[in-house]
Every structure is written in C-alpha cells, then in structure tokens.
Amino acid sequence: ISQLPLSDFGKHRNALVAKMPNNSIALFPAAKELTRSNDTEYAFCQHKNFYYLTGFNEPDALLVLLKNEQGNSESILFSLPKDPLHEIWQGRRIGQVKAVQEYGVDASFSVADITTLLPSYLNNKDQVLFGFSDHDFAAQVFTWLKQVQSSVRQGIKAPQHLIDSDPLVAELRLIKTDNELALIRQANYISGLAHQRAMQQCHVGKFEYHVEADLLHEFARNGARHPAYACIVAGGDNANILHYTANSDTLKNNQLLLIDAGAELAGYAADITRTFPVNGRFTAEQKALYQLVLDAKKLAINAIKPGMCFAKLNELTNAFLTEGLVGLGILQGEVTQLIQDKKIKDYFIHGLGHWLGLDVHDVGDYHINTDREQRRAFEPGMVMTIEPGLYIPLSDSSVAEKWRGIGIRIEDNIAVTATGFENLTVNSPETIADIEALMLTAKA
Amino acid sequence: ISQLPLSDFGKHRNALVAKMPNNSIALFPAAKELTRSNDTEYAFCQHKNFYYLTGFNEPDALLVLLKNEQGNSESILFSLPKDPLHEIWQGRRIGQVKAVQEYGVDASFSVADITTLLPSYLNNKDQVLFGFSDHDFAAQVFTWLKQVQSSVRQGIKAPQHLIDSDPLVAELRLIKTDNELALIRQANYISGLAHQRAMQQCHVGKFEYHVEADLLHEFARNGARHPAYACIVAGGDNANILHYTANSDTLKNNQLLLIDAGAELAGYAADITRTFPVNGRFTAEQKALYQLVLDAKKLAINAIKPGMCFAKLNELTNAFLTEGLVGLGILQGEVTQLIQDKKIKDYFIHGLGHWLGLDVHDVGDYHINTDREQRRAFEPGMVMTIEPGLYIPLSDSSVAEKWRGIGIRIEDNIAVTATGFENLTVNSPETIADIEALMLTAKA
Amino acid sequence: ISQLPLSDFGKHRNALVAKMPNNSIALFPAAKELTRSNDTEYAFCQHKNFYYLTGFNEPDALLVLLKNEQGNSESILFSLPKDPLHEIWQGRRIGQVKAVQEYGVDASFSVADITTLLPSYLNNKDQVLFGFSDHDFAAQVFTWLKQVQSSVRQGIKAPQHLIDSDPLVAELRLIKTDNELALIRQANYISGLAHQRAMQQCHVGKFEYHVEADLLHEFARNGARHPAYACIVAGGDNANILHYTANSDTLKNNQLLLIDAGAELAGYAADITRTFPVNGRFTAEQKALYQLVLDAKKLAINAIKPGMCFAKLNELTNAFLTEGLVGLGILQGEVTQLIQDKKIKDYFIHGLGHWLGLDVHDVGDYHINTDREQRRAFEPGMVMTIEPGLYIPLSDSSVAEKWRGIGIRIEDNIAVTATGFENLTVNSPETIADIEALMLTAKA
Amino acid sequence: ISQLPLSDFGKHRNALVAKMPNNSIALFPAAKELTRSNDTEYAFCQHKNFYYLTGFNEPDALLVLLKNEQGNSESILFSLPKDPLHEIWQGRRIGQVKAVQEYGVDASFSVADITTLLPSYLNNKDQVLFGFSDHDFAAQVFTWLKQVQSSVRQGIKAPQHLIDSDPLVAELRLIKTDNELALIRQANYISGLAHQRAMQQCHVGKFEYHVEADLLHEFARNGARHPAYACIVAGGDNANILHYTANSDTLKNNQLLLIDAGAELAGYAADITRTFPVNGRFTAEQKALYQLVLDAKKLAINAIKPGMCFAKLNELTNAFLTEGLVGLGILQGEVTQLIQDKKIKDYFIHGLGHWLGLDVHDVGDYHINTDREQRRAFEPGMVMTIEPGLYIPLSDSSVAEKWRGIGIRIEDNIAVTATGFENLTVNSPETIADIEALMLTAKA
Ligand SMILES: [Mn+2]
Ligand SMILES: [Mn+2]
Ligand SMILES: [Mn+2]
C-alpha cells in the first residue's frame, strides 16, 4: 500500500457526516500554495483535514458537505477548472469530471462558482461547521453569512450556529483504520532504512546536514518524497536544543549524534529518534545514560494497552528515570521525594509522547474533560510516540563534568491494539550492541 | 416615564441568560463613536442590543454574561475608566464603581483589562454567543479563541460552538414590557405634537427642510433629543421616492406633503407618517386617494389581535386597495383577477408594516420557519407599524394625468394587546376634516 | 450666496493639479454612509477634501486626477449609476451625464467600472497621490498597485512613489477665496441669530438640550441644516468640561451658560462661543472674569494681520490673562515669573484658536518646519478662531470659593485681510451691557 | 567561498543608503516562518532583499536605515532577543550584541521595542522607503504613520512620501559583485555535479522523483542544503508542461528526460536545464531537435556582451529556430514570413532567459522606460539564463507523429563581463556525444 484507496476518503466523509447534526453544512478549504521567495513556492502540502476527507491534492479547493433535515447528505468539491493554457505552464489539474468519477464526491464545480453557490447552500441551514483555527476562512464564512442575512426579511433563515469542525475531525483521525496503520507502518519502515543508513555513513568530520541529506535521499528512494517534519541532526551538545534543525555543525569524535527524523508517506508521518556515537563506540557515560533511556522506553511501551493513559506512563517513566539518575549520582536525595518534586523534569524536559498520524504532532484530545493530566484512556487504533530522553547541557555546572554535553532521546511509534500494542518501529537499531555492530560493519 | 428604570435592564439580562445554554458565555460590544469629518463625531448612538441589556450609554464598553455548568450566571461590564484629564476634555464617564452600584452588573473592569480577562472567561466554556452581524467583533472573538486554543495541550478546552445572539435578543426585544410600551406611547405622543406643528406651520414656499427643523425642534422641546430615523419631508412628487430625505425643495400650492417622522425617546422609536395638503385643502383627487388609504389603514388596524399575522393583513389591505383603485378607474379589470395578480403592488410598492421598538425597523422574525409570507402569529406585547400607501409618480403615463404626482402614506404604531390592539398614535391628525380644520385654525 | 458656484470646484481641482508632479495620478474617495443603528444611517457628510475638489454630494464616488508627462490633466469622476429601482427607494442620483455637464469633470463612469479602469490609469505613472489618513483606501491602492505590478515583466511600470495628498489639499484649503469667505461670513451670521435666540429664550429650569434645540432650529430656519459640530450647551460647572455635549442638565439661577455652537453652511463652518448668565444678570465675580476674557479676545484679534502668528498671539493673551488673574487675586506671585512659568495654563487650559473652514478644526499646518510653537505667519485669506477662556472648576479648592464653578469662553471667527483682519462674528452679542439688555428685553 | 563575508552586506547597505534621499528612512522586514501543517514549518527562507542588506538569517527581524538631513546614515536591526527557555526549545538566536559585533549594524534592539521606537524614527522624516509588494507590512507602515500623525498639531511632521524600495534594491542586486559571481559559479558547479549524477544513475523504470532525490542529495552533499526552486524532472511528454514538478511518473524507454534543477548556495541560485535520453541513446528525431536547441543556445550565448539586450537575442534565436524547424519540415512556409509572424512561439513557448541571482527569477528591470521588448542593454556583472527550448506535445496533431511527445530545453547561466561573457555552467554535459558517453560509462 503506497496510499489510501480513494474509497477510504469517502468512508472518512461518511464518518464525519454521521457526526453532523441534521440540516447542517460543513466546509473544508484546501491549503493554498505558499511563496518561498519572489515567484517560487514551497512544495505543496495539502491541509490535513481536507486531505483526510478527500484524498485530493490540489490547492484552493473547497469541500462542502450538506446534510438535510432528513439526514441525507451530499458532498460537493469545488476545485480549479481544467484550463489548457494554465496546464501547459503550471501542470495538470484533475478537474470536475474526474473529481466525481475518481474521488467519489456527488458533484464538483469550478472554484469560480463558489461565490454564487455557497450562499445558497447556507440558506435555511441551522448549523455551519468549519475549522475555527483558520481565521481567514472564518472571515470568509461571515461574509457568506452576511449575504444570506440580507434575504432574511424575505423569509430565508441564516444559520445561527457555528461549530468548530477541528475537534470532530480530530476524533475521527485519532482512531486509525487498518489502511492508515499500514501506511504509518510503511513510513516507519522507510524511516528505519534511513536511520540505518545514517548510522552506516556517519563519520567524524561530516556535517550534520550531510547526514540529513542521506536521510532525505533514503526516504525518497523508498517512496517518501518529503519528511514529515524538519530533520533534527544534532551532534553533541546540539542535542540539548530540542528542535535543533540548523544541522550546520561538523560531527566530532566522542560525541553522540541525535537524529529525530521520519518520512511522510501519502500524507502519513513516522516520527523516530535514535541517538548513537559519531565514531561508532559509546563511552562509558554515554552508555550508562543511553541504557537508562532505552530501558525507560521499553518500560513505557510494554505498559501500553487499551485503558492505559499518558498520565500513568508518565508516572512510570519519571519514577524509573529518577531512580536511574540517583543510581548514577546525577540526582541526589531520597527517591520518593525526588519523584514527588518532579526533579526528573530538569533533565527530561519534554513530554513522553504524542499522537501520530497525518500530522507528526497529530490531532486528538489528550484529556478527559479538563483533567490537565492526559488521563484519556488509550483505545485500539490510536498511534502515539514514546520518546523518553535525558539532556545535560555543556553549560549545566550542577552536574559532574563527565556527563555534560550529552543529550539522548529514543523514540518509537506505537499502535494500540485490542490486547496491547504494536511497535511500528521495527528496523531502527536501538540496542548498544546492534548499533555498534552495524557501524563497525559499515566501516569495514 | 422618560426612560426605563435601570432595574429593567437587569431583567432583560436575566431573560437572555435564561436562554443561554449552561457553560456558555455571551458577549455584547457597545457601539463606537463614528467620525463625521476630521475630528468631529456624530451624536453617539448606543448599539441597541447592548443598550437593551445594560442601559449603559458610553462607547467602547463590553458586556459579558457568563453562565456556568450549574446554570448560575454572572454579568461583567468592561467600560472606559474614570480619568480626570480625559474627563476635562471629553466629558464625564460613569466608571467601574457606578457601573456596579447603579447598573446592577456583578462586576466591572476597565476596557484595558479585556485582553487579559477575556481569554480566561472563554476557557472551558462550551458555547460563545455574540452577534454575527458585527464582522469586526467576530474577528476579535476568533483572536481570543486562538489564545485559548494555544493552551489546549495543557488540558484547557476551547469553546467549539458559536451562537448568533442576534436572533435570541431579537425575540426578547420583540415582546415589549409595559415600561417599554409606555416609552413608545410617549414617543408617539411627542411625535404627534410635531406632526401637528408641521401642519400648523406649513405654507406654500417653505422649504421641506424647514418643516424638518420644526419637527426636530418639537421633538427636542418635548424631551426627545434625536429623531428615530432621518425625517422624510416630501412635497408632491418627492413622496414617490420612498426614502426621500433630501428635503431640499420648496413646497408648492396644491401639492400634498408627506411627512414620515418619529421621535426617539430613551432609545425607543415612534414611526408616524402623515400626508396633508400644503395649502390646507385637499383637491378632489387627493381626497379620493387619501380616504382610500386611510380606510385601508383602519381596516388593517382593526383586524389586529393575537393570532393575526402580517400575511392576512396584507391580503385584506391589498384586496381593499385594489377594489378602491378599480372604483377610481386607476386599475382596470376584474377585481378577483387583479388581486390574484397582485396588481396593487404597482401602486402600493412597499410592505404594510414592520416591527417597532428600539429600532424603527425593529428586530424579530416575521416568519414561521421559512414561510416567506410573514405568517407569524401576533402576540400581546408586539408593536408594529401599519402604513398603507399609494404612489403615482408624475412620470407614470399609464394613469390619467390628474392622479399623477400624488404619493400618500398614512402610518400608525400599534401594540398587540391580550384581546386586540392599542393604537399608540393618538394625536397625529388623520381625517380630512381634522387636518383641514387644524390647518385653517393655524392660519387664522 | 448659499453655496459655491460649481465652477469654483473646478478651480480647486486646477489648483491641486498645478501642485501635482507630471506623470502622476491623484485619487480622492468620497465618504461612505455610516450606519446609526440597524438599517438607519446618519445624515451623510461628504469627505471634505472630496467636496472641496468636486462639490459632489453623493457617497461612494471617486475622483481621479491624471496629469501626464507634458503636464496636461484630466479629471474623472466615478459615481453611482442612475438606477430607477434604486432611486424609487433611496432617492435621486446625479449620474454620469450630469456629472460631466454640471460638475465639469472631463469624464464620468459608474463606480462599477473602477476595478477595470483604475489599474490602467496607474500603468506607467510615476507617482500616486492620495490621503494617507484613510487606511482602508490605502489598502485599496496597494491592491491596485499589485494588479499593475503583475504586468511589469511585460514592460509596464508600476508607480514607485506614493504622496500624501492631505497636506497638499490642506495648504489649498487654508487660503480661502472670496466665495468661501462669503459662506463662512454667512454661516457666522446665521450662528449669531441662533446665539441671540438662545439668550432671548434662556430661563432658569430649562434643559440644556432645549437650548440646543433652539440653536439647531434657528440654524435650519436660516438655511443651515446641520451644525458644524456637536453643540456645547454647558450650564455652570459643566462649562469646565471642554467638550461637554451631554447637554442633559437643567439651567440654574446665578449660573453662567456657555454655548459653543456654529452652523455648517454648504459645507463651511462657523465656530462661535458665547457665555452669559442664565438669569440675565452677571454676578460681580462673573462680570470680573468675563470682562477679562472679553478684553483678552479683543487684544488678540486686534493684533491679527499678515505676518502675525499664533505663537505671538499666545504670548500677548497669556500675559494679559496672567496680569488679570493676579489683579483678581486668583494668581499670586510676581507677574513676570508667572508668565515665564506659564501658570495661566492652569486656568486657560486650551489653545487660543485654530484654523476654520470646511472643517471646524480646519486643515493646514500651524508650524514652520518643526518649530512646535505655531510660528507660521498669517496670510490674507486664512480664517481662524480666537477663543480665550478661563475655567475654575467647582472642585478646585486652591481658589477662593466665590470663583469656583465658573467657566467662560468667548470665541470669534477672524479672516486675515491684506492689511489686518475682518471679524466675521458680527451679530453674536458679547458685551455685558449688550447681553443684559437683550435678555432683559426678551423677558419683557 | 561558501557565503559572502559579512562585510559585503554592509557594502550593500551603503549602496542603498547612497540611493536614499536625505532625511529619509528605509524599512526592510525579514521573512516570517511559514506553517506547513499544524505545528510544523517549512524550512525558513529569508526575504531576499533583507538578506542582501544584512546577511541575517532569522525570522521576524526588521532592518531600519536612517539617513539624516546632512546625509549621514545609521543602521538599526531589530531582532529576536536572546531567551534561554526559547533557545532550549527552538534553537539558538544571534541576539542584539552579536548583531552589532558581527553583522556590523550601528545598533540593535529586540523586536519588542519596535512599537516604541519606530514612530520616533518616522518623526520629521520626509520619505519612507519600503517594499510595496508586502501588503501586510504596508498596513503596518500606515499604522506607524498614524501614530506620528497624531502629534502633528504639536509640530511633528509626518512623512508625506512613500517610496517603493523594491526597484531600488533590484537595481543593486542586478549587478553582481565578484563575491556574488563566485557564489553563483559555485552553485553552478554543484548543480553540474548533480546533473551528471542524474545522467549516470538514470534508467528505464526509475521514478522521476527518484531522480529528484539524487539531485537534492548531490546538492546537499556539496554544501547546498536547498534547491533554488522546485526541481522539474519531466520524462517524455511531461516536458511539455513547463513547470512540471509532480515528478510522479516512471521513466520509459526512448523518452527524453528534461531536468531543470539548480542549487541554492548561501542564498544564491543556479538554474540549469539539461535534456537527455532515458536509455542513454538519442533517437534520430530527438537528436535533430536537440542539436537545433543546443545550437540556438550557443548562438545566443556567444552574442552576449555589454550593450547586447534580450530583444536582440530573441530575434537571433527565433530566426535560427524558425529556419531549423523549416529545415526539419515542422514549420512550413517562407522563413522571413514565418519569422515576422512569430510562428516559432508555437513551439518555443517561453522567454529566452531571465536574470539570475538571489532569486532564480531574479529582480531587475528588463526594459528601457516602457519599451515592452526587453531592450535594456547588458552591463558587466549582470547574470542571466539562456534557455531556448522546443516543445511538441503528444496531443499536437498538426505535426508529424514522429516528433510528438518531445520537449527539450537547454539552459545555461551566463555572466556579462567587460568584454563579453562568462558561461558559469561548465560541468553540465550538453553535447550529444558527451551525454551518450557519460551515460554509457555509467552503465558499465
Ligand atoms: Mn516526536
Ligand atoms: Mn415605517
Ligand atoms: Mn473653536
């Protein structure tokens, strides 16, 4: 599977329509092309909700879902028209005919017809659903509502309720289908090949961005044309900058190299982090901290099953890492007290994980009501990262010098199954032995 | 009564709160001052919904109504702070202390605190109510929502439903309390004095805007500092321009003068139209048409009671006027057919009436569902205008010449009572006899 | 003269064109109608610069002035099209034919053609002039520029200089023609009649807004349908609020009444202030302060001639008022020192005057370069107000009690002539004797 | 040289300041980060004008250049402040101290100070320069102007002239320094290595985006982390879509492959196109057309020297290609007539070339006044592409079938020298012999 069958997007639409109240309309705009400089543009990335509901990969389109008083629905896609001159210059367009035939919408019109048709769709609807996070589109919706409003004395009703569609789509996206899981599994596999290659081709003196180039080349070679997010390739102390994407330094002997990189496959993300020695051999201190993080990751992952939640995984991991750092002499004091004081957050400064899917930090609520502690129970079909880490900056003079400048994160992607979990990250080497063996072989 | 007791506005707030869902917030911005030219401003007119809910007459304020999960509510008024320097230059402000003491809100803060407090009010609310017609404010709401949204990963929920408060307030405003009726009655009385004066002081050669000045002076002399809408003072053929407010011509012998003018008293409108001969004596044709319109008005008004609707009043009036015009030879053909073809709309070109209250064209739905025919049943406490008219422009060569250039409208303000109606327009002369007598006496 | 001959506006356009660089375009949008509440609007007030250049009194229009490389110019007026249906409802429009015939522009098109024509006018122009204070219009200009820009690779040049037209028009408007002076003179005369009537009809117990109604009625009766600014009718201590326009109190015995009110005639303003005793007789303290302000006004006015400037008038008046207040015991200390310390500004809290014309606070620079002291020399044709005042609030416990609650301002409108000045304010009574005599007679 | 010495950017600033009028201010905003999806961002690309004037590579900054009445200037850089917490999460910032020390500006402040300082910089300046193409920034400028305007009665002058800085910077950027030429030369060299690799690793059945991955990997491996524009890798008929960037098809036997790809090095672009047979051997028809395009390119390039212009190169090339197509029987008719009718534009559908520099379609005027024909004379230091092409779509039934589906473009980058030209594209194989030899060797 290299992308979802188009029929799956129809299922997604149906699932959303099932959540729409009767006599409502939902509006999903596609992304726009973004200028990089002057007249050049960044590689187009479809708006993920729009993609989830259409599989349609052109800019400037608009999906309209109508649900009438009886609960019957209709899907309409506005998209760029077929235009020979434009297509000679800018590339092929799918057009209205194929939109209906291949993408399975009930009707399709040119974007030029939006102005005329949209207000008529809004007439007498009770509710309008759209994503509140897009302020430009919200302003557009209010403009259309005003057009409807101007007919109110003639007996037309204007919608009086606006519903944020973002959380509704988020709940759908949160539970992955088997096809979605297959794509994320494949994105993980491709990413694993790239992490292997990074380890194999790593050497002292190489630039961090050279390693990034190897990763991206391996992604694309295996069918993933874009990364899911900017690669972090962080040698030594750079690893202590969490979103280090400058990737501009050379790799030095005795440093660790932290790589956080995942492929995007047909819109779906992998998000994998590995940390390994630039020269192929862990030092004693690196080994000690690395093994601690690795064990923490295993502990957390093994606890995953339906009903578990991030809050409990956090407790487990934090306690384990606290004990570990006390054992290494990095934390001093009574373990129970240190745990209660959350002292570990001085070294493990980010969260344990996040949802994963079409977005690397995928949508979906983490909380029950307003618990603030991520107590939402896991369900089969959820996919998340587990990514413990330990970060001791060079500048941290409160820790013995030998530990400084070490930053470690190990991150896998986990699907919740009916009975437990599936670790989707199967081919990214992680044990000290495996890593050292792979790197040694590569050098030979 | 010269304005509502401040406690009435508290009752209005309570009535709105009762309509709010639990765990919701409602936002009502005051009007802003509008520049007339350079650094001068128009006389401030408060936003009518804001006024209805507060009685507060300063610009730039914001009313917040909070209703929690248990249904308990709180009202907060943000208003301009007391500021000695500003008050020396611009005038006195009520300030936060008096806002609570006199206007009965639960708390009051300076407008400078809105930015800080508003997002915190929105946290974890399910629904936000505000008026969708104000696009600038809508954009502001989305900005606040975005601030809330940025805390979502910490477990804060952002509201996911926006509700148009305009129709909710409209339904409240549509049914008038006794105090409101008293104000509209008084506004009618003052307007009647002005119409009397206009008749008494009318003479050939006077400018239309001179008559307007008399009307406005009489309004203010009696406590109504502003008109409810721009006065229409339309001599002769000008009456055939429905919203003629140029008022720039001189009055000529044998013309009719149509005056559509009503006072605004403590925010409440009267809306009265009278048509009379500039020289004090109706011609035969004027008399014939005038009597027809007058009789149509009586017919419609006498039919008003709970359960009646505009659609039926329209039928009555249209049939009556059609018969009348056939009788005068202005319409030719079979009456039933002419009625069916709505031929009368060639001469009676506007609607029969409209709601009246804080706005001259007051808020409130006219329709049942989407009937498009104003079939909503009248209820006690509703106030409306009844304003039949006949308009035969000078340029209308399809009608015999003697009728041309005549435009007549007669408009009263009617409250629906438990058993029938009260005509609030009691002192604006309307019979031919009364008008001619008044004008004759004035000349003497 | 009740308004400028239309040919004068053509002269104004020519004067502006003479200031435009070759190969430039100037854009002047008309004002828009402003909503008062719901579907009612404030009385339309044309944008003063647009009016100055066209005499055209409809909203939504746009004046375009083109000046080519050879210095030849063309004027184009975009205005609302003639539209029978719209005119039946909203009133007559001038339309394109009359715009050319009567308003003397070279061409006129419907506003619907702006989108098409404007970018073509901008093609290859070097400079665009428009008023920088109108941000919405500025955004519109940038949108048009972008349209031109998109043709740049085809050899079209887009304008690269934007010039603020506000100061250019301001300099023209600052020097009044004889016709403009005639209008301001007439506006003054009408305003004087109103101030006389206010004195005559003033009595204890009357509301301030009743006096305002008398003023407005007298303005309109004499041809000035609107005031040039919101009337200030301030009894007693209210006079110490400079822009008191609430006008909501009753007038009390022994109070002074300060009235700042001027008519607007054909767009031109008068701005006159008079202060007089509510009961018709000044008290001793009122008399003392009033005479001081009156003498200060005379002193300043008599000094006006070409070459004089506000800075010098300020020095004169401040010194005179300081001496006066020392004489009355209100200021204590050495006069020279008090003057140097500008102590008088505790009681004379506003500026001595301002330009007057189409705006009450008319446009035009007060400064030479960046002097900050209003040292610009007067020239024939300039019109200004001279309005000294003294303000001792009731709350000012630093002054003996008998002076408190007195606020006085006396304001005339002065034109600079070739040899000195003309006081345009000829019929607003100002001497104690005249005022008391007029009020006594009126009571009789 | 892998990037310009920071002192060069100071020279660029000085060159711009020299073009600024006295008593003016110029404003150059940095680019903002652009969201790709949810909370991930595209790789940051600095605004090219801002980069040209600073060499500073952070978002959200603002360069201010002040030139006083005496012609003395000052440069101020507003940039993100040093912020330890932010830097742990998002990466290192340069901060204000280094901005002055390393980037050579006269002063540097935090972006938080812009609101306060900017209006004071604008006070009393005559002219403001900024890029008119950025509408959001233009709106910001008008907001600042309004703040200045509010102090005008106190004698502050607000700037009355806005000047589009885009054309001024464009003229500077158009003439490259030796260091800039060195970077473009190096970008060309790197791109040439990538084109070689593409040829070597090309084979039937490979996906177009696999070739893209090879190109990008080779760019990065050699120090160019980003391409200057989206790679076009167009097999067979895809080459007839000019900006084909889908790169989604497999390469087929007997097809040509058109690759338009250039590296970006330290902000500077290469823009190279090569076309070669997927299987390593040109067919007879491919050979015929390819040689014609190649000869056209040589003809054009050899004509380049100071004083030449695009208009003349177009004439040369169009005539040559017309003759060639007549020779091949693709065009029929009399050559002179065909040239006059510009028949060649049916097959050579784009322009012959464009400026090249920081942007791939670099800034700089092509025209003299409004000639519309690109008659501007070349000058030493200008860099341009020369890229003739011939395109015969599969769907073009007016041409003999054997020619259909062939699209060829060959593009080099040329610098104008004092006496002629330098072809910067030295290592991208282009002769039929060289290409076939390279591809044959690679397969072995
Ligand atoms: Mn992650
Ligand atoms: Mn009415
Ligand atoms: Mn004044």
Ligand SMILES: [Mn+2]
């Ligand atoms: Mn190119």
